[in-house]
Amino acid sequence: MLLLLVTVSIVTFTLVSMSPIDPLQANVGQAALGAMSQEQKARLEEYWGVNTPPVRRYLNWGKAFLSGDMGTSLLYRQPVSRVIGVKLANSLFLMVIAWLISGILGLLLGMLAGIFRGTWIDRVIRGYSLLISSTPVFWLALLLLLVFAVWLKVLPIGLSVPIGVEASGVTFFDRVRHAVLPAITLSITGVAGITLHTREKMIDVMESDYMLFARARGESTWTMVKRHGLRNILLPAMTLQFASVSEIIGGSVLVEQVFSYPGLGQAAVTAGTGSDVPLLMGITLVTAGIVFLGNFIADVLYGVIDPRMRKGGEPS
Numbered sequence: 001m002l003l004l005l006v007t008v009s010i011v012t013f014t015l016v017s018m019s020p021i022d023p024l025q026a027n028v029g030q031a032a033l034g035a036m037s038q039e040q041k042a043r044l045e046e047y048w049g050v051n052t053p054p055v056r057r058y059l060n061w062g063k064a065f066l067s068g069d070m071g072t073s074l075l076y077r078q079p080v081s082r083v084i085g086v087k088l089a090n091s092l093f094l095m096v097i098a099w100l101i102s103g104i105l106g107l108l109l110g111m112l113a114g115i116f117r118g119t120w121i122d123r124v125i126r127g128y129s130l131l132i133s134s135t136p137v138f139w140l141a142l143l144l145l146l147v148f149a150v151w152l153k154v155l156p157i158g159l160s161v162p163i164g165v166e167a168s169g170v171t172f173f174d175r176v177r178h179a180v181l182p183a184i185t186l187s188i189t190g191v192a193g194i195t196l197h198t199r200e201k202m203i204d205v206m207e208s209d210y211m212l213f214a215r216a217r218g219e220s221t222w223t224m225v226k227r228h229g230l231r232n233i234l235l236p237a238m239t240l241q242f243a244s245v246s247e248i249i250g251g252s253v254l255v256e257q258v259f260s261y262p263g264l265g266q267a268a269v270t271a272g273t274g275s276d277v278p279l280l281m282g283i284t285l286v287t288a289g290i291v292f293l294g295n296f297i298a299d300v301l302y303g304v305i306d307p308r309m310r311k312g313g314e315p316s
Contacts, residue, residue: 001292005285009062012284016277017054061281071278075270080282083267088286090160091256091263094179095248098186102248103241105187106194111233113195114202115225125195133192137251141185141258148181155181158260182255186248193247197240201233208232235302242298246291 036044064071070080113125132140149157156162160178161170205211206229214224253265260266264283271280 102190110198245294
């Protein structure tokens with residue numbers, strides 16, 4: 001994990017350094033930049049590190065990061081840790097809801113499609129999954145925004161809290177109401193992969209010898225699924241569920257842009273287009289750490305679900 005984080009930081013810093021965006025023009029503006037004196041331009045170039053060699057900038061950033069200092073955001077003029085803390089709280093509220101909904105719904109739909117393979121239920125679920133998996137997440141977000149926020153006017157059009165309301169006056173219901181559309185968008189797009197994967201595993205389980213033996217003993221379909229099927233598809237489903245953390249984080253970048261949701265994804269776009277290297281580096285490492293943590297938790301839970309793995313055995 002440490003080697004991966006170092007690699008991620010190097011790749012991110014290299015891509016940002018190769019970006020053709022001029023930080024002075026992007027953040028000050030061409031007109032304002034032309035009206036400045038050479039001394040003012042020199043101070044701005046020093047602030048944005050334009051004339052500092054990239055290797056030296058990376059080493060300075062890495063030294064400060066190892067000492068616990070993530071640097072200061074060039075755009076927000078605040079410590080990167082503080083900016084990430086605020087943005088991450090909003091994004092986690094959104095992504096956890098989407099992650100749970102997509103996982104539970106994907107597991108249930110995949111089980112139904114596998115149990116009723118070849119029936120109209122299977123065809124409908126497969127058709128839905130294939131359609132959604134090929135649908136761009138930003139287009140789906142725009143469609144839901146148009147229907148529920150513009151036409152029906154039952155949900156807010158964007159942001160994470162009501163406009164003009166002080167922080168002390170924002171209720172939990174307000175936050176949930178503003179997170180409904182972004183969370184639904186992420187959930188819908190995240191269901192497809194889990195559904196199709198679970199369906200294939202469920203088909204294998206239903207065609208196994210022990211399920212044929214259980215059927216021969218007169219057990220009902222739901223009894224067989226409850227006693228034998230669920231346990232055997234839980235491990236691969238859990239693996240895919242925790243692996244989908246990266247997809248949800250990636251999808252949240254586009255979703256937060258469409259709904260103007262002030263989360264980590266929107267901050268990453270702002271940092272990238274504004275050449276805010278400290279903030280972008282911090283966001284990249286934090287999101288990479290969340291993905292690695294999800295995979296680690298999945299490995300730990302394997303032994304909880306299947307005790308044979310704690311003893312060094314292999315699951316059948």
